[in-house]
Amino acid sequence: xxxxxxxxxxxxxxxxxxxxxxxxxxxxxxxxxxxxxxxxxxxxxxxxxxxxxxxxxxxxxxxxxxxxxxxxxxxxxxxxxxxxxxxxxxxxxxxxxxxxxxxxxxxxxxxxxxxxxxxxxxxxxxxxxxxxxxxxxxxxxxxxxxxxxxxxxxxxxxxxxxxxxxxxxxxxxxxxxxxxxxxxxxxxxxxxxxxxxxxxxxxxxxxxxxxxxxxxxxxxxxxxxxxxxxxxxxxxxxxxxxxxxxxxxxxxxxxxxxxxxxxxxxxxxxxxxxxxxxxxxxxxxxxxxxxxxxxxxxxxxxxxxxxxxxxxxxxxxxxxxxxxxxxxxxxxxxxxxxxxxxxxxxxxxxxxxxxxxxxxxxxxxxxxxxxxxxxxxxxxxxxxxxxxxxxxxxxxxxxxxxxxxxxxxxxxxxxxxxxxxxxxxxxxxxxxxxxxxxxxxxxxxxxxxxxxxxxxxxxxxxxxxxxxxxxxxxxxxxxxxxxxxxxxxxxxxxxxxx
Ligand code: KIV
Ligand code: ZN
Numbered sequence: 001x002x003x004x005x006x007x008x009x010x011x012x013x014x015x016x017x018x019x020x021x022x023x024x025x026x027x028x029x030x031x032x033x034x035x036x037x038x039x040x041x042x043x044x045x046x047x048x049x050x051x052x053x054x055x056x057x058x059x060x061x062x063x064x065x066x067x068x069x070x071x072x073x074x075x076x077x078x079x080x081x082x083x084x085x086x087x088x089x090x091x092x093x094x095x096x097x098x099x100x101x102x103x104x105x106x107x108x109x110x111x112x113x114x115x116x117x118x119x120x121x122x123x124x125x126x127x128x129x130x131x132x133x134x135x136x137x138x139x140x141x142x143x144x145x146x147x148x149x150x151x152x153x154x155x156x157x158x159x160x161x162x163x164x165x166x167x168x169x170x171x172x173x174x175x176x177x178x179x180x181x182x183x184x185x186x187x188x189x190x191x192x193x194x195x196x197x198x199x200x201x202x203x204x205x206x207x208x209x210x211x212x213x214x215x216x217x218x219x220x221x222x223x224x225x226x227x228x229x230x231x232x233x234x235x236x237x238x239x240x241x242x243x244x245x246x247x248x249x250x251x252x253x254x255x256x257x258x259x260x261x262x263x264x265x266x267x268x269x270x271x272x273x274x275x276x277x278x279x280x281x282x283x284x285x286x287x288x289x290x291x292x293x294x295x296x297x298x299x300x301x302x303x304x305x306x307x308x309x310x311x312x313x314x315x316x317x318x319x320x321x322x323x324x325x326x327x328x329x330x331x332x333x334x335x336x337x338x339x340x341x342x343x344x345x346x347x348x349x350x351x352x353x354x355x356x357x358x359x360x361x362x363x364x365x366x367x368x369x370x371x372x373x374x375x376x377x378x379x380x381x382x383x384x385x386x387x388x389x390x391x392x393x394x395x396x397x398x399x400x401x402x403x404x405x406x407x408x409x410x411x412x413x414x415x416x417x418x419x420x421x422x423x424x425x426x427x428x429x430x431x432x433x434x435x436x437x438x439x440x441x442x443x444x445x446x447x448x449x450x451x452x453x454x455x456x457x458x459x460x461x462x463x464x465x466x467x468x469x470x471x472x473x474x475x476x477x478x479x480x481x482x483x484x485x486x487x488x489x490x491x492x493x494x495x496x497x498x
Contacts, residue, residue: 002257005248006224007241008042008200009035011272012057013073014238015228016046020464020473021276025057030345031275032061032068034268035229039259040068040241044097044226047073048087049080058087062094069093069135076100076125085132096129099139099167102154103146115150122154126161137165139202144170148186155187159197165224166197170213173206173236181216188221200224203239205231210239215247218256229272230280230287242269242286242318250312266319267343267371274375277462277475279449286318326370329363336374343371345378365479366456373458376477386494387412388437395425395482405429407486409436426485433486437493442466448481459484465492472496 012028015021023031028045035043045061046054062070070091074080076098088094100106100122107113122138129136138158143151155166168187170180180203188194201217201224203210214225231240245260269287273280282289292315307314315321327335333356340347340355347355358377363369389410397403405428406419418435422428434441445464450457459481463474474492478484 002252002255003223005218005256005258006041006198006200007039007245007258007260008044008071008224008226009040009068009228009241010044010202010226010238011035011228011232011241012061013044013046014226014234015232015272015276017234018232018237018276018278019471020462021232021278023275025053025060027275028057029060029064031272032065033346034264034271036065036068037261038264038268039261041259042069042071042095042224044071044073046087049074049077049083055083055087058084059090062088062091066092069095071095071097071137074098074125074129076121078128081125081129081132085129088133093135094133095135095137095165096133097137097139097167098125098129099137099141100125101141102151103142103144105145106142119154119157123157123161126158126163130162135164136162137167137200138163139167139169141169142171143168143183144172144175144180144203148183148190151183152187152190155199156191156193159191159193163197165200167200167202167224167226168217168222169202169226170204170210171202173204173210175203175209175213177209177212177216180213181220184217184220184222198223200226201239202226204233205236205238208236210237211243211247214239214244218244219254230269230278230284232272232276232278240285240287241265246286246313246318249317262317263319270371271343271345271375274372275379277473279447279460279462286313292320326368327359327363327374328368329360331359331363331369339371339374340378343375345375347378362458362479366458367454376458376460386491387497388490388494390483390487390490391415393429393483393486395429397425397428403428405432407432407436409433409490411436425482429482429486430489433489433493437497439467439493439497441493443489444471446485448485461485461488463488463492465489467493467496470496 032043045058048055048058058072072084072087074084084096101110107118126136126138140154199222201214201222203213225244227241228238229241231237242265245258248256280287336356336359355377391408391410393407395405402421403425404421408417416436418432420428420431422431444466447462449460458477458479460477461484465472472492472495474488476484476487
């Protein structure tokens with residue numbers, strides 16, 4: 001019989017730490033429900049002591065989902081552990097994830113401490129967490145750069161203190177797969193009582209080795225993997241859930257399986273990308289737009305003769321359905337509601353009515369409405385509560401003439417107009433916005449992407465704006481990319497103009 005691998009999803013904790021990816025509690029609940037449907041075993045719902053918002057999200061997610069264990073992160077600090085325990089009070093199965101840095105860098109430079117002191121703090125944290133919950137996971141932060149002999153001492157001690165899971169994070173994404181695999185092997189062979197707990201991988205992708213390291217860990221005895229959807233996470237991200245799961249499915253000889261319903265992978269990926277405004281790179285394994293697109297003639301010919309000539313995964317196995325129903329202007333509310341529920345989005349009647357209105361407007365401009373469009377519309381009402389809104393925008397541009405934009409902004413109910421010229425329509429419109437808003441702002445990043453294909457497609461715009469040394473992120477989608485660009489700019493401004 002195949003061994004079970006526990007899937008621990010940290011999209012809502014490590015993933016959500018990414019600047020610009022923050023979700024509100026309602027959105028987090030939506031993600032948590034999608035993760036439950038996907039079949040994850042553990043949802044890391046937040047770091048409750050870090051903010052009232054995080055605390056509240058753990059409480060609400062605990063109420064909203066039934067099957068997965070809900071996990072709350074802490075430092076090895078009593079107050080953190082108490083707050084985490086409190087946030088888990090509604091969880092059907094709750095886990096506290098506590099830990100401390102164990103590498104030389106952390107012990108010496110972060111804590112100015114000693115190996116013995118850190119060992120004591122680790123044991124004390126686990127014992128304290130055990131007073132509140134049975135299921136306690138301990139992380140040895142920067143385990144990737146921790147000496148294996150000392151790491152084994154810590155792992156042995158925390159298991160003895162009652163840890164049910166011990167997490168071996170490659171926090172900086174430094175390890176080579178062989179090195180990380182050896183580390184897990186060393187622990188499996190040298191820690192007394194190792195079978196009383198599950199060893200967990202938690203690999204970051206700084207050198208592009210997160211998935212390879214995770215698989216090396218699993219091949220050497222780890223039975224929990226900490227992953228995120230689309231591999232999002234701090235810096236270069238975490239191990240991608242979809243990659244690990246599809247590796248297990250494609251390599252059955254490994255004899256390891258997970259509980260994931262792989263057909264939910266693609267819709268979950270799209271939903272999270274859309275809610276977090278985090279584009280998926282087109283060539284991303286498993287979920288990228290081009291992951292199953294064969295463009296070269298030789299490949300297309302081969303796939304048509306026999307799919308397996310060039311494809312190791314059937315796109316349907318990850319939920320990519322070429323025959324998915326596309327919505328059109330003639331589709332009713334019920335069809336829209338059904339499509340949204342397949343995508344994991346449940347709306348109140350009032351919100352559904354609003355989204356349907358927007359849907360009809362979009363369907364007037366665009367022939368076929370696909371899943372990405374629908375998800376975009378479902379998230380659009382965020383703009384309604386903003387202080388600065390775009391009332392109208394008019395641009396004149398072309399070849400051989402200077403671009404001119406006139407704009408009207410509604411700021412807290414009052415209307416302001418301005419006009420400006422620029423080296424293109426976006427430049428002109430942004431200059432006009434600046435005349436009204438009067439702030440020092442620099443655009444650090446400006447990304448325009450089409451959602452699908454076709455000249456009537458929606459354009460998605462991500463913008464990073466720097467103001468007083470801090471970065472703010474804006475997003476919009478519109479069939480008019482000039483309008484989408486200005487809306488994204490205003491979305492970013494709204495983050496610092498309160
Ligand atoms: O990368 C890391 O070490 C972490 C821990 C807090 C688990 O995210
Ligand atoms: Zn991490």
